[in-house]
Amino acid sequence: MPAPYTHCVDPVILRYYYKSLLPTWLPARFVKAMLDTLVKRAVRRGGSRSLILPYLEICITPRCNLKCRHCANFMQLYDQAEDYPADTVLNAFSKFLDGIDYLAKLRILGGEPLLHKGLAEIVDFCGKHRKIGRIIVVSNGSLTPDGDIIRALRNAGAQVHISNYERTRKRREEVTEVLRTNGIHVLFTKNQQWKDYGRGEHFAYSPDKVRAVFKKCPIHCKTLVGEEFHICPRSAHGTILGFIHKREEDYLNVHALSTKELTRRIIRLYNTDHVEACYHCNDKAHALLLPPGEQ
Ligand code: SF4
Ligand code: SF4
Numbered sequence: 001m002p003a004p005y006t007h008c009v010d011p012v013i014l015r016y017y018y019k020s021l022l023p024t025w026l027p028a029r030f031v032k033a034m035l036d037t038l039v040k041r042a043v044r045r046g047g048s049r050s051l052i053l054p055y056l057e058i059c060i061t062p063r064c065n066l067k068c069r070h071c072a073n074f075m076q077l078y079d080q081a082e083d084y085p086a087d088t089v090l091n092a093f094s095k096f097l098d099g100i101d102y103l104a105k106l107r108i109l110g111g112e113p114l115l116h117k118g119l120a121e122i123v124d125f126c127g128k129h130r131k132i133g134r135i136i137v138v139s140n141g142s143l144t145p146d147g148d149i150i151r152a153l154r155n156a157g158a159q160v161h162i163s164n165y166e167r168t169r170k171r172r173e174e175v176t177e178v179l180r181t182n183g184i185h186v187l188f189t190k191n192q193q194w195k196d197y198g199r200g201e202h203f204a205y206s207p208d209k210v211r212a213v214f215k216k217c218p219i220h221c222k223t224l225v226g227e228e229f230h231i232c233p234r235s236a237h238g239t240i241l242g243f244i245h246k247r248e249e250d251y252l253n254v255h256a257l258s259t260k261e262l263t264r265r266i267i268r269l270y271n272t273d274h275v276e277a278c279y280h281c282n283d284k285a286h287a288l289l290l291p292p293g294e295q
Contacts, residue, residue, distance in 0.1 A: 007047030008053065010104075014039045015016040016133045017052050017102040021103050050101035051263060053270075057107040057138075057228040059225045060122060064111035066140050066167075072197055074159045074237040084226050086118025090125050092227045097131050099262035107161070107221075109138040114145055127156025136161050136187070137217065140293070141172035150182045160185040165293030196288035197234070197281045200243050207277055213283045214274035219223050222270070227253050231269050235277035240279070243280075250275040 018038045041047045059073075062081040069076065076130055082227055097103065106126060111117055119137070126135050135158040145153070145160075151159065160179055162172055176186050206214060223233045230236035232252045236242030241250070249272070252265045282288065 001198045005009045005168065007266070008052035008054070009043055009047040009130045011039050011043060013052060013102075013104045013133075014042050014048055016104060017048065017050065020102060020130050020133070022239055023220055029136060031041050037120070037197060043144065050063065051099075051101055052102045052104065053266075054221070055105045055107075056096075056103055056222045056224060057109055057233070058089060058093055058122075058128060058199050059111070059223060059236070060084055060086075060113050061116045062237065063115050064140070064166075064281060065115060065142055066112070067291065067295055068165075069272075069294050070194055072194070072195060073233040074200060074241060077200070077237075077241055078111075080113065083116045084117070086116075086228060088123045089122055093224060095262070096266075097129065098231060098259045099257075099266055100131065102131050102133070105136070106132050106134070106139055112140055112143065113137055114139050114143040115150070119145075120148040123152040123156050123250065124157055125160065128154070135159070136236040139163070139169075139175075141175055141246075144175050151182065152181060153179075153184050159185040161189075163293065164188050164190070164192045166291075167293055169295065181221055184263065194290040194292050195285040196290050197285045200234075200238055200241075200280050202279055205222070205283075208276045209283070210278050210280045212280045216283065216286075217278070225256075227255050229254060229266065229269065232273060232277055234281065235275045236281060238277050244259070247276050250277070 015035050018035050019031070022034065059275040062075055062078045063083060064075045067076045108122060110116070123135065123137065126132050135156055137153065137158055138161045139160040162176065179186050217231055221233055223230050224238050225236040225240065228236060232260050235244065235250055239246040252262070252269065254262060256266060
């Protein structure tokens, strides 16, 4: 089971968190000395008492212009996908952020987020929010961002992570060139290989086995989809699509809870030992490798 996230002990994340609390006009030398002291003190006492999350992804649309046969997030199964309106995304995300103290890394994804007309507005919001550290937009590399999105990415200091699919190689090089020319940092996954978690079929695991599947799973990509927070995108989209049973304890609706209750439920979900969706993942996935982005 992953370590509880109530007490962050990662010095790098703690540094970013404390830095976000300090006024920006302080002299750099003073900031460095203060951060050294605060981080050392937090690590010595077993971590920060603030709720610092290392990672969250927000899915702003299930629409995608590719239909990867083995998309782990089940996007290929949406027949009539629609974008989540920017105000729905931002209201839910804003409420979620009220329930925590800091989010170290945010990934904005889809489907394909560049299809969303409100992407620039969403990136603008994230770039100005003091509780958010690093911002990454994940794209399949087949679309060139327009001027408004480029401006928003640059202002927010956001990075773009482009998937390494053979099919989009030429286009990806053009898109990368545009982004780099505009001063935006581009990331790639080298030697990317996909694991075959299955198409969502149910496996009859015992209670112990399903916990073992969860424990071994490298995904655990905490996800906000619409107004719902899930600990895994397969849980979010599998329940939306209706082939995974939706259990109360596997997700939360950010608008249904007070801020205090939201914090309590986020911590509980971060410390779960499995979700219903784990019954729909192949425990042999690590040995079943697939070419990325196959259509
Ligand atoms: S490009 Fe990404 S989101 Fe779209 S279908 Fe492929 S894996 Fe899924
Ligand atoms: S459903 Fe469970 S086992 Fe499957 S990817 Fe998500 S966390 Fe991992």
